[in-house]
Amino acid sequence: MPIYAANDLMTPEALGIAGRLFPALIVGTLIGILLHRHVNEALFRKIVLWMVMIAGLAAIVGGLKG
Numbered sequence: 001m002p003i004y005a006a007n008d009l010m011t012p013e014a015l016g017i018a019g020r021l022f023p024a025l026i027v028g029t030l031i032g033i034l035l036h037r038h039v040n041e042a043l044f045r046k047i048v049l050w051m052v053m054i055a056g057l058a059a060i061v062g063g064l065k066g
Helices: 002-006 012-038 041-065
Strands: none
Touching: none
């Protein structure tokens, strides 16, 4: 955050959004801590890999379009 602030990228609007989303960050982290023991690691890795590949393809398509 200090680097963003030093480069004038931390606007009041961005701080407001970050502040409103902070509780979701905490809740998601706590849920992840509680559930990590119950998730099959191999399945989790496959799901994450697919999500990263889809996000990468979406970024490529978006970059080519725009």
